[in-house]
Structures are given as C-alpha cells and as structure tokens.
Amino acid sequence: MSAAKKPTLAVVGATGAVGTVMLGILSERADVWGEIRLIASPRSAGRKLTVRGEQVEVIALSEEAFEGVDIAMFDVPDEVSAQWAPIAAAKGAVAVDNSGAFRMDPDVPLVVPEVNAHAARVRPRGIISNPNCTTLSMIVALGALHAEFGLSELIVSSYQAVSGSGKEGIDTLRDQVAKVAGTDLGSQPGDVRRAVGDLGPYPAPIAFNVVPFAGSLKEDGWSSEELKVRNESRKILGLPDLRVTATCVRVPVITTHSLTVHARFENEVTVAGAHEILSTAPGVVLCDNPAEGEFPTPADVVGTDPTWVGRVRRSLDDPKALELFVCGDNLRKGAALNTAQIAEVVAAELAAA
Amino acid sequence: MSAAKKPTLAVVGATGAVGTVMLGILSERADVWGEIRLIASPRSAGRKLTVRGEQVEVIALSEEAFEGVDIAMFDVPDEVSAQWAPIAAAKGAVAVDNSGAFRMDPDVPLVVPEVNAHAARVRPRGIISNPNCTTLSMIVALGALHAEFGLSELIVSSYQAVSGSGKEGIDTLRDQVAKVAGTDLGSQPGDVRRAVGDLGPYPAPIAFNVVPFAGSLKEDGWSSEELKVRNESRKILGLPDLRVTATCVRVPVITTHSLTVHARFENEVTVAGAHEILSTAPGVVLCDNPAEGEFPTPADVVGTDPTWVGRVRRSLDDPKALELFVCGDNLRKGAALNTAQIAEVVAAELAAA
Ligand SMILES: NC(=O)c1ccc[n+]([C@@H]2O[C@H](COP(=O)([O-])OP(=O)(O)OC[C@H]3O[C@@H](n4cnc5c(N)ncnc54)[C@H](OP(=O)(O)O)[C@@H]3O)[C@@H](O)[C@H]2O)c1
Ligand SMILES: NC(=O)c1ccc[n+]([C@@H]2O[C@H](COP(=O)([O-])OP(=O)(O)OC[C@H]3O[C@@H](n4cnc5c(N)ncnc54)[C@H](OP(=O)(O)O)[C@@H]3O)[C@@H](O)[C@H]2O)c1
Numbered sequence: 035m036s037a038a039k040k041p042t043l044a045v046v047g048a049t050g051a052v053g054t055v056m057l058g059i060l061s062e063r064a065d066v067w068g069e070i071r072l073i074a075s076p077r078s079a080g081r082k083l084t085v086r087g088e089q090v091e092v093i094a095l096s097e098e099a100f101e102g103v104d105i106a107m108f109d110v111p112d113e114v115s116a117q118w119a120p121i122a123a124a125k126g127a128v129a130v131d132n133s134g135a136f137r138m139d140p141d142v143p144l145v146v147p148e149v150n151a152h153a154a155r156v157r158p159r160g161i162i163s164n165p166n167c168t169t170l171s172m173i174v175a176l177g178a179l180h181a182e183f184g185l186s187e188l189i190v191s192s193y194q195a196v197s198g199s200g201k202e203g204i205d206t207l208r209d210q211v212a213k214v215a216g217t218d219l220g221s222q223p224g225d226v227r228r229a230v231g232d233l234g235p236y237p238a239p240i241a242f243n244v245v246p247f248a249g250s251l252k253e254d255g256w257s258s259e260e261l262k263v264r265n266e267s268r269k270i271l272g273l274p275d276l277r278v279t280a281t282c283v284r285v286p287v288i289t290t291h292s293l294t295v296h297a298r299f300e301n302e303v304t305v306a307g308a309h310e311i312l313s314t315a316p317g318v319v320l321c322d323n324p325a326e327g328e329f330p331t332p333a334d335v336v337g338t339d340p341t342w343v344g345r346v347r348r349s350l351d352d353p354k355a356l357e358l359f360v361c362g363d364n365l366r367k368g369a370a371l372n373t374a375q376i377a378e379v380v381a382a383e384l385a386a387a
Numbered sequence: 388m389s390a391a392k393k394p395t396l397a398v399v400g401a402t403g404a405v406g407t408v409m410l411g412i413l414s415e416r417a418d419v420w421g422e423i424r425l426i427a428s429p430r431s432a433g434r435k436l437t438v439r440g441e442q443v444e445v446i447a448l449s450e451e452a453f454e455g456v457d458i459a460m461f462d463v464p465d466e467v468s469a470q471w472a473p474i475a476a477a478k479g480a481v482a483v484d485n486s487g488a489f490r491m492d493p494d495v496p497l498v499v500p501e502v503n504a505h506a507a508r509v510r511p512r513g514i515i516s517n518p519n520c521t522t523l524s525m526i527v528a529l530g531a532l533h534a535e536f537g538l539s540e541l542i543v544s545s546y547q548a549v550s551g552s553g554k555e556g557i558d559t560l561r562d563q564v565a566k567v568a569g570t571d572l573g574s575q576p577g578d579v580r581r582a583v584g585d586l587g588p589y590p591a592p593i594a595f596n597v598v599p600f601a602g603s604l605k606e607d608g609w610s611s612e613e614l615k616v617r618n619e620s621r622k623i624l625g626l627p628d629l630r631v632t633a634t635c636v637r638v639p640v641i642t643t644h645s646l647t648v649h650a651r652f653e654n655e656v657t658v659a660g661a662h663e664i665l666s667t668a669p670g671v672v673l674c675d676n677p678a679e680g681e682f683p684t685p686a687d688v689v690g691t692d693p694t695w696v697g698r699v700r701r702s703l704d705d706p707k708a709l710e711l712f713v714c715g716d717n718l719r720k721g722a723a724l725n726t727a728q729i730a731e732v733v734a735a736e737l738a739a740a
Contacts (some may be wrong), residue, residue, distance in 0.1 A: 140557070187704070191544040191647040193597045193636065208569075215568035216561075220641030226686040237680040238687070242641055244546045246698050246712040251677050255658065255700040264703070277704035281647040281712065283546065286639050287574030288595055293545040294634040296649075305608065324604050327590040331598055333579040334591070345599050347608040350617070351630035359599040359634065371390055 036041040040068035041381050042102055044127065046118065047109035048072035048083055048092060051200045052132055056109060056370040063374060065383050073099050074264060100125040103376050104384060108132055123160030127382075130162050130376050132369055137163040137266060138353040144269045146170065147375045148317040149177035156380050162376055167198050167368030168248075168259060168282065171264040171291040173362045174341040174367070176276045178315035179308060179356070180271055184300035186354075187277040188267065192259075193292040194248055198364050199235045206234025207286055209225045211243035228366070240286050248282040257282055289365055290332035295358040305346050312343050318368075322346050339366055395455055397480065399471065399634045400462035401425035401436055401445060404553050405485055409439040409462060409723040414729060419734050424667040426654050428451050453478040456638065457737060458730050461485055462723070476513030481737075482648045483729045484721055490516040490619060491568045497622045499523065500728040502530035502645060507732050515729055520551050520721030521601075521612060522619040524644040527694040527720070531668035532709070533624055539707075540630040541620065544566035545612075546645040548599055548685060551717050559587025560639055563594035570722035589637060598637040608633055642718055643685035648711040655706045658699050659676050665696050670720070675699050685712040691718055 047053045060070060061084075070085055072092045079094040093099055095118060100106060108115045108131040117134035122129045124280075124343070136142040136159075143153040144163045154162050165173065176185065196203035210230040219225040220242050230239045236291040238245045249258030263280035267273075277298075285292075312320040321330045322344040329344035344359045347356035362368055398413075400406045406427070413423060414437075419625040425445045432447040446452055448471060453459060459475040461468045461484040468486035477483045482711065484628050489495040489512075496506040497516045500682040529538065549556035552711055563583040573595050583592045591598045603610030616633035620626075630651075636643075674683045675697040682697035696715045702708035715721055 048670060091418075118696050145598045181418050189649050193546070193638070211564060211568045214429070215564045220686075220689060222690045223687055225689070238684045242639065243684050243686040244638055244640060244645055246682050247677055247680075255675075255698065256675060256703075257677070279649060279702050279704065279708075281698065281710055283645075283647065283712070285546070285597055286595065288599060292597055292599070292636075294599075294636065295610050296542050296632060323610075324600055324608060324610070327600075333573075333595050333596040334576055336573065336578070337575045345608065345634065350607075350609075354457075355630060357634055359636070380561065 035067035040066065041104035041384055042069045042071065042164060043067045043377065044071045044073055044100060044103040044106040045109065046073040046095060047083065047104060049074040049078045050109055051197065052109040052365060055365045056107065056374065057083060059366070059374050060088050061368050063279040064311060066378055071099070071103065097121055097125065101129055105380055106129060106297055107373050107377055109373070116163045118216045119161050119326065120159065128160055128162065128380050130155065130164065130373050130380070132164045132165065132264070132373050134339040136161050137165065138269070142267060145376050146173055146177065146372060147379055149270055150272065150381050154376060155228055155383065162380070164369070164373045164376060165266045165270060166193060166262045168192055169263050169270070171341065171367045172293045172295060173267060173270055173361030174317045175312060175315065175343045175358070175360055176295070176297060177271060178311050179297065179299070181304050182311050184374045185271065185273065185276060185297060186300050187298035189296040190263065191281045191294045192280065192283060193277050193287070195287040195364055196284065197289040197292065202235050204288060205230070206236065207240050209289065210239060211252060211286070214241045214286045233350045236284060240284060243286065246281065248284055285354055289363060290361055291364045291368060292332055292359065293369040295360055296349070296355060297353045297358065303348060303356050305348050308346050308356055312346070318343060322323060331357060332349045332361055335361040336363055338363060339371055341367060389448045393419065393420045394457035394737055395424065395454045396730065397424045397426055397453060397459040398421045398462065399426040399459060400450060402427040402431045403462055404436065404550065404713040405462040405718065405722045408718045409727065411435060411729065412588055412719070412723050412727050414439050419731055423498060424452070424456065426697065433542045450474055450478065453480055454479040458483060458733055460726050460730055462726070472514050473512065480512055480607040481510065481515065481733050483517065483726050483733070485726050487519065489514050490518065491622070497619060498729050499526055499530065499623050499725060501527045502623055503625065504732050507729060508736065509627070515733070517722070517726045517729060518619045519615045520717035521545055521547060522616050522623070523721045523725055524694065524715030524717060525646050525648060526620060526623055527554055527670045528665060528696045528711070528713055529648070529650060530624060531664050531671060532650065535664050536656050538624065538626065538629060538650060539653050540651035542632045542649040543616065544647045545633065545637060545639070546646055548633060548640040548642045549593060550642040550719055552645065555588050557641060559585070560593050560641065563592060564639070567594045569701065593637060593639050596639065599634065601635040601637055640685045642716060643714055644717045645685055645712065645714045646720060648713055649702070649708060650711065651705065652707045656701060656709050658701050661699050661709055665699070670694060684712055684714060689716055691716060692724055694720060
C-alpha cells in the first residue's frame with residue numbers, strides 16, 4: 035500500500051450491538067481511514083447507516099465484499115468469524131476479530147494495545163483477536179501494575195452487565211424491570227421468578243437478582259466465561275502460568291462490567307505506589323477517594339473509554355497483594371474500542387511499511 | 388428459673404425491619420416461650436402487633452419493662468443497644484443483641500449456633516452478640532468446611548441487598564427502579580444518576596448500578612463492612628489470625644446477600660468432599676448442578692432460613708482452595724433468625740439449670 039493512500043476498512047457486523055457502537059467510535063476518533071465499507075448479513079443489505087457523518091449502504095457478506103480491503107473488523111457471531119475471517123485474510127486483508135473464534139489459537143495474537151501492541155505484528159494467519167469483554171474491562175489496569183510489580187496471582191469476581199449478552203440481554207432486563215417496578219415483590223422465594231416470566235438468555239431472573247453463571251458449562255464446574263478470563267489474561271500478559279481464578283456473576287446493570295480484583299505480585303506493593311502507576315497509565319483513570327464518595331460505578335463509567343480503578347487497598351495479611359474495584363464499558367473498551375485501536379495499530383504499521 | 392415455667396422473652400425494637408421479621412419467626416418456630424413482651428420507642432407504645440397469632444400491645448422502653456424478663460433480644464440501633472442491653476442484663480435478663488455495639492467486646496461472645504453454640508455459655512457481661520448480616524450470610528457453610536479441612540484464608544466479594552440498609556434502602560431501590568423502568572437510560576455517563584435523583588442512604592445510584600462501598604470509611608481505605616467481615620469471621624471461628632480479605636459491594640436486590648468466596652484450607656480439598664460436607668451440614672443447603680441451571684440466586688433464596696451454596700469448584704492452581712457462591716437471607720439468618728436461635732440456646736440452658 036502506498037503511504038499516500040489511506041487504508042480501506044471493512045466493518046463486518048455493522049448492524050449489531052458492537053457494530054453500532056463501532057460506527058460511533060469510528061466517527062469520533064482521529065480519521066485514519068480511506069473508504070469504510072459496511073457489511074452484514076443479506077438481511078441487512080441495502081440498509082443505510084451513518085458513519086463519519088455520511089450515509090453508507092450496507093452490503094451483504096461475500097468474498098467479493100473484501101476486494102481492495104486492507105483491514106476487516108469482524109463483529110459477528112463466532113461461527114461467522116470462523117468461516118469468514120480466513121477468507122478476508124486470503125483476500126489480503128488483515129482481519130481483526132471480536133468473536134471468540136480465534137482467541138486461543140497459538141497462531142493468532144490476542145491484543146490490547148496499551149498492554150501488548152507489539153504482538154499485533156506477528157500474525158501468521160493474518161488474523162488478530164480481540165479479547166472478551168470481561169477480561170478487557172480489567173486488563174489495562176492490571177497490565178500497568180504488572181509492568182511495575184510483576185503479577186503472580188489474580189482472584190477476581192465479576193459484576194457483569196446485560197449488554198454483554200447483546201441486545202437480547204438488554205431487552206430482557208428492561209422487560210423484567212418493568213414487571214417488578216412498583217410491586218412489593220422480593221421477600222418470598224420465587225416471587226420475582228414468577229413475576230418476570232420470560233428469562234431471556236439467562237438461567238434465572240436478572241431483575242432484583244444476581245445470576246452466578248455466564249456462558250456455558252465447561253469441565254469441573256467452571257463456566258466458559260470464567261475460563262476465558264483465565265486463559266486470555268495469561269495470553270495477553272504473556273504469563274502462561276499465571277494463577278488466575280474467576281467467578282463470573284451477571285448483575286442488573288445495562289452496560290459496564292465491574293470486577294473486584296485480588297492481585298498478588300512478586301514484589302511488595304503500596305497503595306501510594308499503585309496510585310502513582312494507575313494515575314499515569316494510558317487508558318486508565320484512577321478514581322479513588324472514598325472519603326469524598328469517589329469510586330467508579332457502572333452508572334458513571336458507561337459511555338467512556340478508559341478502565342476506571344478505585345477502592346485500592348493493600349491486603350491486611352499480605353504486603354504483596356492489592357485489592358481493587360475496576361469498571362470498564364463492555365461495549366466500548368470491552369469490544370468496539372479495543373478493535374478500533376488494534377485496527378489503528380495495523381494501519382500505522384501498513385503506512386510505515 | 389424452675390423447669391416448669393417457660394421463660395419470658397422481650398423483643399426490643401419489635402416495630403423495626405428486623406423486629407417485624409422476628410415476630411414472624413417467633414410465630415413459626417417451636418414455641419419455647421412463656422410471655423413475649425414487645426418493646427419499642429415511646430412513639431410506638433400502645434400499637435398492637437401480632438405474634439403467635441395473638442395481638443400484643445407494644446410498650447415503651449424503660450427499666451421496668453425488663454421486670455421478670457429472662458431473655459431480651461435487641462433489634463434496635465447501636466446506640467440504643469449500647470445504653471439498654473447492660474440495663475437489661477443488670478435486671479437479670481440475658482441480652483441477645485443484634486446491633487454492632489458489642490460484637491468485638493472480648494467479654495461478649497459472638498454466636499452462630501451451628502458454628503459456636505458453646506460460646507453462648509460464657510457471657511461475663513450477660514450479653515451475647517449476633518454477627519452482622521454479611522458475615523452471617525456465609526459463615527455457617529464456611530464453619531462446616533473449616534471443621535473438616537481447616538480454614539487458612541478467605542478472599543470474599545459481596546453482592547449485598549438493599550434491605551441490609553433497613554427500610555430506607557428498600558424504599559430507595561423501589562423509588563429509583565420506578566424512575567428508570569421503561570426508559571432508554573444507561574448508555575451515557577451520568578444518565579442514571581440524573582434520572583434517579585435522591586440517592587437515599589447510598590453514595591451512588593443503586594438502580595441499574597452496583598456500589599462498591601458499604602458502611603463508613605475506616606483506616607487505609609477499608610470500609611467498616613469489610614472490616615466487620617474480617618473481624619467477626621475470625622471471632623466466630625475462633626481463628627484470631629485467619630487471613631480474611633473482603634470487598635463489599637451493594638447490588639440492586641431487595642433481600643438476600645450473596646458472596647463469592649475463595650477459601651483456602653490447611654489440607655487438600657476436593658469438590659466431592661466439599662459436596663459431602665455441605666449436603667449434610669445443619670443450616671446449609673447445597674444447590675450445585677449448573678448443568679441443570681441449579682445454583683442459588685437471591686430471588687430463590689429470599690424468605691428461607693438456610694445458607695445456600697453452589698458453584699463449588701476447586702481452584703485450578705491450588706489443590707487446597709475452593710471457590711463458592713453463597714446466598715443467605717440477610718433479614719432471616721442474617722439477623723432475626725440467628726438471634727432467635729441464640730435465644731433458644733440460652734432458654735435450653737436456663738431450663739436445664
Ligand atoms: N456484546 C458485547 O459486550 C461483546 C463484547 C465483546 C465481543 N462481542 C462479540 O462481538 C460479536 C458481535 O456481538 P453483538 O453483541 O454485536 O451481536 P449482535 O448484536 O447479535 O450482532 C451480530 C452482527 O452479526 C451480523 N451477522 C449475523 N450473522 C451473519 C451472517 N451469517 N453473515 C453476515 N453477518 C452476520 C448481524 O447482521 P444482521 O443485522 O444483518 O443480522 C449483526 O450485524 C460476537 O462474536 C460477540 O461475542 C460482544
Ligand atoms: N437490616 C438488616 O439486614 C440487619 C441485619 C443485622 C443486624 N441489623 C441491626 O438490627 C438493628 C435494627 O435494624 P433494623 O433494620 O430493624 O432498623 P429499623 O427498621 O430502623 O428499626 C429500629 C427499631 O428500633 C426501635 N428504636 C429506635 N430508637 C429507639 C429508642 N430510642 N428506644 C427504643 N426503641 C428504639 C424502633 O422503634 P420505633 O418503631 O418505635 O421507632 C424500631 O423498632 C440495627 O442495630 C441493625 O444494625 C440489621
């Protein structure tokens with residue numbers, strides 16, 4: 035590609051929950067793109083969507099759709115990515131995939147630009163993966179602390195928003211909340227379960243409740259979401275033996291995942307030292323003054339780009355461990371934003387080549 | 388007291404959130420009581436409340452109100468207990484206190500009958516304390532596992548219901564939910580904060596949100612609630628040096644606290660071994676078959692007496708550690724029920740004397 039020509043970007047899945055946020059993000063960020071081509075299923079072909087203030091017609095996914103594309107983002111279900119990202123790569127595009135299809139493939143880098151931008155350069159299959167939203171909601175802050183103190187163990191519990199389950203999750207919470215609002219329910223077993231009726235994508239009510247299960251069941255009682263946090267954190271940080279334990283819980287929040295984090299390091303840590311790192315790390319906002327009511331909550335973090343960190347405490351039993359409360363918008367940094375950042379890293383590489 | 392005469396019980400704070408649940412519990416359980424005397428502030432004197440199917444008139448708190456009382460339960464604010472429990476004890480009653488006034492007093496036992504009933508016998512001040520609701524929501528299950536495997540460390544995160552903040556918490560969540568139900572809010576920072584208006588007892592919105600702070604701020608960034616979980620767990624289990632780390636988070640659930648627990652033991656553990664203990668331990672229900680969607684959630688546990696345990700997994704990095712998800716009704720076992728059980732233990736002791 036000549037340095038003069040701006041790269042052509044394809045957004046596959048432009049009509050979805052992540053795709054919609056992506057078009058907003060592409061419209062806000064410094065514009066490094068030539069053509070932006072919008073792709074979805076044949077159901078959406080001909081629809082017009084707005085990006086960079088212009089109406090662009092959606093085209094159906096096909097091999098020809100990747101003609102002349104330099105970078106192709108995939109914001110589509112796993113099986114669609116599994117089939118089509120290699121096709122885009124074969125056509126000469128770099129595929130940046132937001133699905134779970136390739137994340138643990140040893141020939142596909144798993145990239146968070148603030149943590150391991152360098153890994154994006156080595157992509158034997160022409161594909162780069164974007165981590166899952168729960169890992170992404172914490173990993174920028176943990177990467178910064180790891181660089182200074184050397185991470186040895188993570189024990190995390192999540193408070194995951196329903197938009198992590200796509201539009202169906204949002205609709206389910208809104209429907210259920212409408213049914214329990216104004217009632218006196220919530221003091222007898224099964225009250226809420228009977229009132230909400232349809233459970234949507236969840237195995238239990240999500241209004242006036244928390245659900246200690248996300249994803250599908252894997253070996254020994256672990257959920258797929260819990261194993262993703264473990265395996266993806268290890269891969270991103272380049273620590274294949276890192277001790278990582280996660281318990282993933284869905285909560286009645288629309289958007290923005292939160293996590294409590296017990297992080298153990300090789301070296302002694304102090305709250306002051308952690309504050310210094312977190313207040314200067316790119317992509318992190320330190321919000322930690324509980325005396326003034328300052329700590330991150332999903333309602334205040336939603337719609338913003340950074341990873342927010344508060345409630346920083348040193349473990350009372352272990353001078354090498356910190357406790358943190360972390361929030362990140364699962365549709366922005368947790369999905370679309372990180373993909374956009376990866377695409378920009380690749381665009382810069384292509385421009386320099 | 389003669390074995391023939393049933394003991395006289397006083398319920399101080401009979402009109403409050405915990406007191407109301409207490410009257411229900413006293414009406415349901417095996418009836419070991421003679422007179423049940425209902426006491427509250429002068430504001431409530433003359434009101435009639437139902438207990439054991441009978442109308443009983445509330446009397447105002449005074450020294451004379453304890454005349455002839457064998458056991459006096461206190462379900463009142465800390466400062467009322469601090470003043471009046473010693474007066475009841477001086478009048479010859481055994482005081483069982485649900486407030487935080489005496490829990491860490493070395494001369495006051497902190498009792499959970501399934502775990503340390505024996506401690507109730509040694510009460511130099513004539514006062515027995517009931518633990519806080521967050522500790523109580525997990526400690527029966529952990530006590531059973533400790534007896535078998537020997538506990539060495541707890542790292543817990545809470546998902547605490549609003550009724551833990553009394554009636555004001557419940558009203559605040561209901562009001563806020565009514566304001567956000569049916570809206571499209573929740574994707575821009577501050578949306579929910581502006582919509583809900585009054586924050587009630589919380590430092591941030593509680594509808595469509597989670598709030599990583601409960602109680603008041605103590606040294607080094609810890610909240611009072613987090614230190615209570617630490618100090619009270621140690622005292623109940625008789626393990627003054629137990630490593631305990633808690634992060635306490637409020638969630639939009641009406642009643643029933645949940646916790647994720649990382650529990651480390653002196654000895655190796657297995658899921659099968661933990662299942663065996665938890666399925667037979669008094670006061671515990673094992674609910675752990677995620678393949679069939681079986682795990683405890685607040686909506687199903689509320690209104691029941693036991694501590695429910697699910698999502699039992701052995702840590703992938705540590706054969707001595709278990710992960711658990713635990714739920715307990717914070718108004719029943721977390722407050723009124725445990726107090727009633729302590730009072731019954733004392734009644735049995737008095738009858739045998
Ligand atoms: N939601 C999150 O927090 C989150 C976070 C990280 C990663 N992700 C991942 O991102 C991906 C998209 O998630 P989402 O929540 O945006 O899903 P979604 O709202 O269901 O959107 C799916 C998108 O894929 C398109 N699509 C579906 N089948 C297709 C096909 N056969 N050919 C072409 N396009 C097809 C849809 O187009 P039509 O509109 O034409 O059907 C739509 O644009 C998933 O892999 C998800 O796991 C989601
Ligand atoms: N809510 C929970 O989950 C929970 C759990 C564990 C422990 N606790 C503890 O239990 C206690 C009661 O909590 P709650 O939620 O039931 O509070 P609440 O709903 O505010 O009830 C307070 C009770 O105390 C009485 N009272 C207040 N001031 C008094 C005074 N000066 N003299 C006599 N009676 C007085 C009130 O009587 P009037 O109606 O006459 O004002 C009422 O009966 C507190 O110490 C709390 O920390 C609560």
